Amino acid sequence: MSTTADPGAAARHTGVWLHGVVAEADPATLAGITGIAGTPVRTVAAAGLVAVVSDAPLAEYGEEALRRNLEDLAWLERAARSHHAVVDALSRAGAVVPARLATVYRDDDRAARALVERRDELTSTLARLTGREEWGVKGYVVPGATPRAEEPAGGGGAGAAYLRRRRAQLTGREEGQRVAAEAAATVHTALAGYAVTARRHAPQDRRLSGAATAMVLNGAYLIERDRLAAFSALIGALADRHPEIRLELTGPWPPYSFVAEPGTEPQPVGEAA
Missing domain, CATH: 3.30.70.1430 (Multidrug efflux transporter AcrB pore domain)
Structure with a gap:
């Protein structure tokens, strides 16, 4: 028995991880940059802005999976390093508004909608960061x-002298x-x-x-x-x-x-x- 593949199945199981927002993205800058799940970075454009994203399987980067994985320090470190590598490459090419770690959308349309809704804020921020x-x-x-605090004089034997020295050391450290x-x-x-x-x-x-x-x-x-x-x-x-x-x-x-x-x-x- 033959079956027909659902062309939308892959899309329904893949989210869009946002790395950052720029005014424009040079293809040469994006070439060769690896995104969060080892996939190439790409762009979503809207409202005169460009979101730099990468595809993220929802099995690992969906809401429930993220809630679990963000408690895993090893996973969190790997994700943070991958995210930062993209943001760092973008920042060396020009102004970028970095996205918060683990900002994931269900699809490109929702990512584009966010650019439209935050257009004024993002545009202002990019202008403030340009050239800086x-x-x-x-x-x-x-x-x-x-x-150093002077060691106080006094008698009382070796034990008392030790306590005085210790107190002087602590006082000096605090100072x-x-x-x-x-x-x-x-x-x-x-x-x-x-x-x-x-x-x-x-x-x-x-x-x-x-x-x-x-x-x-x-x-x-x-x-x-x-x-x-x-x-x-x-x-x-x-x-x-x-x-x-x-x-x-x-x-x-x-x-x-x-x-x-x-x-x-x-x-x-x-x-x-």
Whole structure:
């Protein structure tokens, strides 16, 4: 007995993962970029905007599957890396509004509808990002860069002397953290004054940063592309002025810190109209 294949079956089982929105997409930039499920990236155009997407099997990227997979750290890391690789390639070619991770639509029509509904917001954001890049500056405590607390004198034997030394060490460490935090605030203010706009994120835990000492500054700065050299020189001058913290410039990054809040991003596949 013969059967006739349903031409719409594959489409019903495949969603559309949104990587980012651009004003226009150069085919040369998109060539060879792999999307979220190992499929080539492609575009959906509407309202004078271009959504860069990749096909995502709903068995893994549908609403229920995403709810489960987003709790799997290994899966989440793989998805985040794939998503970021596309957004990073787009950002190096020009302005891009990165999509929130796991923004999936049921089909191209729904992705296009989101572009129409958010046209004014997306167009404004792209204009603000054009010619600019996000750079990060991290600041870490430098042990011993602040004056050591004097060890208090006193008797009481070896046990008491140990406790006094320990108390002095803790006091010195707390003072070092306080001075470093004040320096970080001063540095951020100076860098923010130079940037188009800036955001100060919460410091990363040492297990995540991989640094030997505590992070006291985790700043993001939107910089004009042609002013990067001067921005880097400013960081050097601030580092000389504040030896109590070690400054590290990172980037350029896609402008994750300077796009709309997640709540205004397109809704996941299960909620998309």
